[in-house]
Amino acid sequence: MKFLKKIDNTQRFLIVIIVIYCILVQSRNSAFLSLATLFTMFRSAAGTIILSMGVLMVMISGGIDVSFPAIAIFGGYTSLRICMACGIQSMFLTFAISIAIGIVLGVGNAVLINILKLEPFIITLSTASVYFGLMTILVGTKNVGATDLPAQFKTLSKMKLITTTNQYGGEIGLSVFIIPVAICVVLTWFILRKTLIGKGIFAMGCNNEAARRAGFNVNLLRIFIFGYAGFLAGVMGVIYIAGTNSVNPVSLVGTEMSVIACVVIGGASPTGGYGTIFGTLLGVILYYLFSQTLVYLGLSASWQSFFMGIVLLISLITTSWQRRVQNRKNFIYTE
Amino acid sequence: MAGTNNIVEAEHISKSYVGVQALDDVSITIKEGEIKCLAGENGCGKSTFVKIIAGVENATSGTIRIGGKEMTKHTAKDAIDAGIQVIFQDLSLFNAMSVADNIAMNKLIKEGKPLTNQKEIRKIASDALALIGVDIPLDAQIQELSIANRQLIAICRALALDAKLLFMDEPTTALTKNEVDSLLNIVMGLKKRGIAVVFISHKLDEVMRIADSITVIRDGHKIGDFAASEIDSKKLAYYMTGREVDYQQYERKNDSEDxxxxxxxxxxxxxxxxxxxxxxxxxxxxxxxxxxxxxxxxxxxxxxxxxxxxxxxxxxxxxxxxxxxxxxxxxxxxxxxxxxxxxxxxxxxSVNENVAAAILKRIKGFLGSIDSNRSRELSRKAIDQFRIKVYNEDTVISTLSGGNQQKALIARWAATGxxxxxxxxxxxxxxxxxxxxxxxxxxxxxxxxxxxxxxxxxxxxxxxxxxxxxxxxxxxxxxxxxxxxxxxxxxxxxxxxxxxxxxxxxxxxxx
Amino acid sequence: MKKLREYLSRDISMAILFVFFLGILLLMFVNFGSSMYNKQTLASMAFQLSEVAVLAFGMALCMLLGGIDLSIVANANLASLLAAMVLTGKFFDIEKAGQFVTILVAVIVAVCVGMICGLINGVIISKFSVSPIVTTLSTMTLYSGLAMGITGGNSIGNYPPAFLKFGTGSIGPVPIVFVTACIVFIILILALDRTKLGHEIHYIGENHTASRFTGINNENVIIKVYTISGLMAGIASLMIMARSNSARVGYGDTYQLQVIMIAVLGGISPSGGKGRLYGVFIATFCLQLMQTAFTLWQFSPYSKKLIWGMMLLIIMLINMAQARISRNAKIREMSVKRSAS
CATH class of the missing domain: 3.40.50.300 (P-loop containing nucleotide triphosphate hydrolases)
Known part of the structure; x- marks a missing residue:
């Protein structure tokens, strides 16, 4: 009960939807509610969870980033190709290269926004193309199949922490991805809730000018935020490659919308200043529920983004409407 | 009563922007525990003065001593360290954040500790609220509070930083009478603690009545320091505008009673x-x-x-x-x-586009299309009639003075008859x-x-x-x-x- | 000539665009000579340019209003898929209805779907105060999700030959689609310049609070503009279908960035209120010239993407620098006036 009081309306709404949907699916397929389903779903959601943390932070600060898939694939793919070329087998180095690239590109976004003083959306839209194009020129676009992957990717792909069996008797395990995912989520929570930087991020999203007057260096904060989003994208890039167990470097681009959708559905305010990690996780859960279980309801998986779009619009409309009514009382017009 | 120690001594402050003299040889002293009113019309330079003291901008010439220490080219951080706080008219609060966060924010930034502690934040906030003796739930979001309570949060935020001097920009504009009274009580309380408060205002109101002294600024010049008791609204208007305001009273000549x-x-x-x-x-x-x-x-x-x-x-x-x-x-x-x-x-x-904005419906010509010649003609007439000082009707309106802009707005509505x-x-x-x-x-x-x-x-x-x-x-x-x-x-x-x-x-x- | 110079000096971003355009023309000529400027290449450019231009007009209108329509390409996609289903007899027996009726129905479907999608955007933005970026990002997911759900990702092709004429035929040497784009352009230019709605768009883009206080019904104007943007998507969808003889989810994904870039290059300020449509048309030509050059140079689609992204950034940098220069000039001018008086 105390928990229900602590969470906000959006989260309650999401929990209700998720529970109802799960019951619906369970009634069609009794094997649905099981550890095996959970583990499978987690494995495919791992990358999205990591990316969503970055999007959440950017959105709380009042911006939107659409360049993170390009950064992720830039980091992951470059790291892979370097490892292949130099025969590096170290897990640490693999991540380090990808993360370093991610941070550099993320900081690049922030610097451009600071200079141009334009909507982050339009800037990250351009840098997404630039980064991706740059990668294809510098590194190439060659597909890498499962057999050619360096050992550390294979290990990452196969390693499991706990195993269980699915309805057909196959062995399904909780992927080792849980470790980086947990680290990223906890780190994001820690930054947002326990540090001065976190306070600054919220402050900036509420009122950029007031944050500046209060003594925050807003430009520096932005560099941190986008740098951190780049860092997460770097981590995700490696996990993505390990997860798919092969890589087609043009595949990830275009997925930015689904991650942003998860974050917005999770209740983060697109205008900044508000957002929760728990809500975002609920958004991701809903997304993967739709993507993996629509089949049980007799619909093909192609309907997934349609349903996501509907939930997204409903949650946007309800929260915006409340704010609009409030604003109108004070003669603030936001259209 | 006001103490004898001066918190701020500003001497011969001048400030010029590109071609504009915003302040010219202004000297103002603020004593410990003093309540001062800085009065003047909009654009007279009073906010520039505040910005200079608060270190947001630097004076072109003159000396400033804060707490006896000379600091002419100080930064905003120096000013804050010296105990100077400004509460802007928009309050600069973070609406989606909690009361506790808002009050503690500036102190946290000043201390610069990279990690924050919720307990400590709440303590800072409740201590500051206790100082002014009000009770506002620490977890409430700012957007849930009334304007008066937001004002108090802004004061608490300043107090949490051990402010010695508080500038308040038009603090009473949006408050009801009762709220103003309780605000003034709180300010009197601050005075007893030796905190000086400077109100910035453009009219005589209750705020001025509790002030110890009033300083009037006009066109970047200091007109003088006055005791609150020796000034009334008419005198103040005279000092602020530099003119005996004595207009002819309007008399209605129309005898229609409908x-x-x-x-x-x-x-x-x-x-x-x-x-x-x-x-x-x-x-x-x-x-x-x-x-x-x-x-x-x-x-x-x-x-x-x-x-x-x-x-x-x-x-x-x-x-x-x-x-x-x-x-x-x-x-x-x-x-x-x-x-x-x-x-x-x-x-x-342009002036033309601004004047024609409300009559789009009426300047339709051929096939119901908008007749730009008619709108131009109309704008030229309006420029003549209202003596708007512009080169021509295509001049961009932002380059006009406030008075001419306002005349253009009046012309917009006059055009609708x-x-x-x-x-x-x-x-x-x-x-x-x-x-x-x-x-x-x-x-x-x-x-x-x-x-x-x-x-x-x-x-x-x-x-x-x-x-x-x-x-x-x-x-x-x-x-x-x-x-x-x-x-x-x-x-x-x-x-x-x-x-x-x-x-x-x-x-x-x-x- | 003198008049032109006078005009360009008043509108610096137009001047930059003009110089840029001439520069590209010249560069192409030096590089390719007649392999670029022959009848065939020009005609093929006119074919490709038309659909992008129409989409860019829709985007430009929304940006003039201070908004953006990110769903425009997804919208065009959905419209073309539904129209394609009509043309290939998914809804009714085309043999019985006859070619003319089928094509007519398909055109109506494409246009209506486009306008309804636009209308939905407009209503969400104006009546629920959701920001345009987020609204149209969401409806982009919704529209492409719907298209994906209906088709399962398969393409639908093979339309009646009479319909394909619209995409491949010419009037004299000029492609029909290009003529269509020009007609749309002229209508929009007249509408922006001469109608109440056109003026209202500029006022709202400049200051939406003041426009409200001036008696302009912001909400209606916003709904109208996004519906028009949807109409542009509908028209473009017909061009795309007729030209490529197929419709598929995800067709024209690269248009998204291009269309925004054309609008910005054409002098439409991303923060609203300023810009002219003919700038957008010229910008479309610039882009198509470059596109053709890239093809002649055999650039990969990825390097094209890189160049588009870089260009958008550079244009924004130039615009910023130019705004700063003109602001400084204004301050100087004002201070001169003050000291004189």
Whole structure:
């Protein structure tokens, strides 16, 4: 009960939807509610969870980033190709290269926004193309199949922490991805809730000018935020490659919308200043529920983004409407 | 009482921007525990002075000593470290964050500890709230609080940083009488602790009455320091504007008794209650009262921007429902809004485009297309008629002075040929010359048969231009002065007293 | 010539665009000579340019209003898929209805779907105060999700030959689609310049609070503009279908960035209120010239993407620098006036 009081309306709404949907699916397929389903779903959601943390932070600060898939694939793919070329087998180095690239590109976004003083959306839209194009020129676009992957990717792909069996008797395990995912989520929570930087991020999203007057260096904060989003994208890039167990470097681009959708559905305010990690996780859960279980309801998986779009619009409309009514009382017009 | 130690000694401060002398040789001393009022018209340089003391900008010349230490080219951080805090008019709070976070934020930044601790934050906040003796839930979000409570949060935020000197920019504008009283009590409490408070204000109100001294600035020059007791509103107006304000009182010549506009028992919860008024041809009806008394809200309701809960509006005897400004314009109602830059002007558009904005419907020519020649012709006429100083009608309006911008806005509405013309504080931030011209135009409109409603908090302006006046307080009509009553010799004092006395509706009306 | 110079000096971003355009023309000529400027290449450019231009007009209108329509390409996609289903007899027997009726129905379907999608955007933005970026990002997911759900990702092709004429035929040497784009352009230019709606768009883009206080019904204008933007998507969808003889989810994904870039290059300020449509048309030509050059140079689609992204950034940098220069000039001018008076 105390928990229900602590969470906000959006989260309650999401929990209700998720529970109802799960019951619906369970009634069609009794094997649905099981550890095996959970583990499978987690494995495919791992990358999205990591990316969503970055999007959440950017959105709380009042911006939107659409360049993170390009950064992720830039980091992951470059790291892979370097490892292949130099025969590096170290897990640490693999991540380090990808993360370093991610941070550099993320900081690049922030610097451009600071200079141009334009909507982050339009800037990250351009840098997404630039980064991706740059990668294809510098590194190439060659597909890498499962057999050619360096050992550390294979290990990452196969390693499991706990195993269980699915309805057909196959062995399904909780992927080792849980470790980086947990680290990223906890780190994001820690930054947002326990540090001065976190306070600054919220402050900036509420009122950029007031944050500046209060003594925050807003430009520096932005560099941190986008740098951190780049860092997460770097981590995700490696996990993505390990997860798919092969890589087609043009595949990830275009997925930015689904991650942003998860974050917005999770209740983060697109205008900044508000957002929760728990809500975002609920958004991701809903997304993967739709993507993996629509089949049980007799619909093909192609309907997934349609349903996501509907939930997204409903949650946007309800929260915006409340704010609009409030604003109108004070003669603030936001259209 | 004010102590003997000076917190700030600013000597011979001058500040010039590109080609503009914002401050010229201004010297001001602020003592420990002193309550000072910095008065002057908009754009006189008082905010520049505050910015210089607060280290947001640096003076071109002059010396500043804070706590006895000379710090001429100091930064905002230096000023904060020395105990100087500014509460801006917009309060600069973080609306979606909690009370505790807001109060503690500046202290956390100052201390610069990379990690924050929720317990510590709450302690900072509750300590600061205890200092001024108010109780506001620490977990509430700022957007859930009233404006008065937000003001208090901003004060607490400053106190949490051990402020020794607090600048408050127009702190009472949006507060009700009771809220102002409790704010002033808190300020008196601060004074006892030795904290100096400087109010920045452009009019004489209750804030000035608790001040120990008043410093008047005009056109970047200091006019003088005065004891609060030796100054009244007329003198203050004289010092602020540099002119004996003595305009001819307007007299209505029209003898039609038919109501152009009649408002009956109009109520909008939280804005105003049971408002009735009648406007005839040639009337200039003054609507005054403290900010937040419901004047602007009432005007918005007549203009279709604030749907009333109950009550009726009649235009020329016919009952009307006005759903949006477009309806209002069709009925012949025009409104020059209060916030010129935000609500009125299209800043990067030309004078022509600004003047023609409200009459797009009427300048249709061939096949219903907009006839740009007619709009130009009209703008040129308006520029002549209202003596707007521009090169031609294609000049971008943002390059004009405040007075000329306002005249262009009046021209926009004059072009619609309004029968009922509402002007909301039309002379704020406008030089004396343009002010007199605007009065002339207003009276001219009325003489030609328009009914004018003039909203203003300058009693001088109201008395000079209006033949009838309604005083509002806290959403109620306190009193309506008739044409006869307006001729009383002490009318200014009467209205002034009524505006400031703040007795709620019916009691004051019975007096 | 003197008049032109005078005009360009007043509108610096137009001047930059003009110089840029001439520069590209010249560069192409030096590089390719007649392999670029022959009848065939020009005609093929006119074919490709038309659909992008129409989409860019829709985007430009929304940006003039201070908004953006990110769903425009997804919208065009959905419209073309539904129209394609009509043309290939998924809804009714085309043999019985005859070619003319089928094509007519398909055109109506494409246009209506486009306009309804636009209308939905407009209503969400104006009546629920959701910001345009987020609204149209969401409806982009919704529209492409719907298209994906209906088709399962398969393409639908093989339309009646009479319909393909619209995409491949010419009037004299000029492609029909190009003529269509020009007609749309002229109508929009006249509408922006001469109608109440056109003027209202500029006012709202400049200051939406002031426009409200001036009696402009912001909400209606916003709904109208996004519906027009949807109409542009509908028209473009017909061009795309008729030209490529197929419709598929995800067709024209690269248009998204291009269309925004054309609008910005054409002088439409991303923050609203400023810009002219003919700038957008010229910008479309610039882009198509470059596109053709890239094809002649055999650039990969990825390097094209890189160049588009870089260009958008560079244009914004130039615009910023130019705004700063003109602001400084204004301050100087004002201070001169002050000291004179």
């Amino acid at each position: 109501a152009l506009l009649e408002v009956k028992n109009l109520t909008k919860k939280g804005n105003f209650e049971d408002m009735s008024l009648k406007l005839r041809k040639g009337d200039i009806l003054g609507l005054t009262g403290l900010l937040g008394a419901g004047r602007t809200e009432l005007a918005f309701s007549i203009f279709g921007m604030n749907k009333p809960d109950s009550g009726e509006i009649y235009v020329e005897g016919k009952k009307v429902t006005i759903n949006n400004p477009d309806d209002a314009i069709d009925l012949g109602i025009g409104l020059v809004p209060e916030e010129r830059a935000i609500q009125g002007l299209f800043l990067s558009k 309004p029968k009922i013309f509402i002007l909301d504080t039309p002379t704020v931030g406008i030089d004396i010359g343009s002010k007199a011209e605007i009065y002339e135009y207003i009276q001219q409109f009325a003489a030609e048969g328009t009914g004018v409603i003039l909203i203003s908090d300058e009693v001088e302006e109201i008395v000079a231009n209006c033949n009838r006046v309604i005083v509002m307080f806290d959403g109620h009509k306190v009193k309506e002065y008739t044409e006869e009553e307006m001729k009383a010799p002490d009318i200014k004092e009467q209205i002034n007293r009524l505006v400031e006395s703040g007795k709620p509706g019916k009691e004051a009306a019975q007096e």
